[in-house]
Structure formats: structure tokens, C-alpha cells
Amino acid sequence: MSTQERTSGSVTVGDQAPDFTLPTSKGDKVNLSDFQGQKSVVLYFYPKDDTPGCTAEACSFRDSYEVFQEAGAEVIGVSSDSSESHENFAKKNNLPFILASDEGGALRKSYGVPSTLGLLPGRVTYIIDKQGVVRHIFSSQFAPQKHVDEALKILKQF
Template identity: 75%
Template sequence: MTTSSTGKLQVGDQAPEFTLPSQNGTEVSLADFRGQKAVVLYFYPKDDTPGCTKEACAFRDSYEVFKEAGAEVLGISSDSVDAHENFGKKHRLPFVLLSDADGAVRKSYRVPSTFGLLPGRVTYIIDKEGIVRHIFSSQFTPEKHITEALTTLKTL
């Protein structure tokens, strides 16, 4: 994997591989999508908080558009599988939520924290070959992650 001198994951880098448990208990790997679909991988701070709920529901409301664009949406936070299951059911989320309980995947993607306290809100667009094509970081405009992701997918 290549990284810049700042140690950040950059556009053009190979996306770090991972396998994490989903809200229904099955293991999901980035490799599962290789050669088949682009992946919209979004890291968010916490289930059922106002900004994260707004972001998840915006991804839900645009989910069919993402599928039509040949992409799968994956949400990652450090919440438990049970918390993800409840969050997903409560808001009828059609996409996979992954539990990164120890924060290892967040760390491998070098997702920055906000004010050194809050887990960051960052979306990565990963193409079918596993290459990062776009990175969008914004803690305070959760809805913009959806428009950024769709705009990038149209160029792939």
C-alpha cells in the first residue's frame, strides 16, 4: 500500500483490506466486492446520534441510486453488532453496517478524529479494483457525503 509522506491514505492508493462483522452477524470483507462493485465506505462516529442518523437516512434515501451506479454502501463505526442491528432496523437501513469495535479498520484508513475527541466522519469511494478514487471528510455536514459520493461514482 502506498501512502503519502503525511501518512494519510490518498486518492490512487490501494484501499486497506478488512473483514468485519455486520449487523446480522455475517463477516463482510472489502475483497467480497473486488471486480464486481465500487464501494462507498463511510466511517461515522456513533449510531443514533443526530448527525449520524441524518447521514445514514440520507444514504438510505439514495441507496437505489448508488445501486444503479454499480456501488455498494458500507457504514463503519465502533458500535457493537447489536447496536448496529437496532440502528439499522429503527431507520430501515438497506445497506450493511460494520462493527469496528477496536477501531483497527478506522486506524488503517487513517480516519482523523475531530477536535481530538470525536471519531471522524469520512467517506471513501473505492473502485472495483480496490483503488481509492475519492475521499471526503466533513464532521458537520453529514448529508454532503451522499452528494460527494454520487458525483464521484458518475466519473468511474
């Protein structure tokens, strides 16, 4: 899928990002609207905690987290895993950013994140500016570490 391919009902570049409230790995809640006017948000959807590709992607975000912070952005990882699973995944891999639990996949559906081969939840990253507008979408199931490079490249343009 190209970075800007449109799927019916999906969020596209220039759209206002759908707000959400989700439980996190720390046992609290995260709202997208809490960052509006304050920080850009790198919202990345990934298939599953503790799988090789998802661990590599999360560790890439971890290793570049300071750079994201310096660029005025917060990183939020989202999968359908439980908050407890996220808590274990975050501890095991020293993840400093927010992991949000989208059990049932309602947020994934509202953003229009596609499945791969109709089975695997997609791997898509949304760059959302301080006004809550989607500025870039990157989708690649099989290049998990490229999501970090893409996100940083776009944030440097703000």
C-alpha cells in the same frame, strides 16, 4: 479538512484500499475484497449510532441507496459500535446497506480517519473503485448529508 488533505499514515487517492473483514449488523462478516471486480464501494466512517448527525447521514444514504445500486456501488457504514447496536440502528431507520462494526477502531486507524477536536471519531467517506483503488475521499464532520452528494457525484464519473 480538505477532501484530499494527507495525514501521516493515512490512505490517499490512488492508494489500494486496505482490505478488511468486519462483523456486520446482520451477524455475518463483510470483506472489502469480496466486492473487487464486481462493485465499487462507498465506505463511510461515522462517529456513533443513534446520534442526530449520524442518523441524518445514514438516512441520506438509505434514501439514495437505489441510486448507488444503479451506479454499481455498495454502501458500507463503519463505526466502533457493536454489531447489536448496528442491528438496532439499521432496524429503527430501515437501513438497507451494510453496517460494519470496527470495535477498537483498527480499521479507522488503518485508513487514517482523523478525530475531530481530538475527541469525536471522524466522519470520512472513501470511494473505492472495482479494482480496490481509492478514487475520492471526502471529510466533513459537520455536513453529514453532503457525504451522499459527494459520493454520487464521483460515482457518476466512473
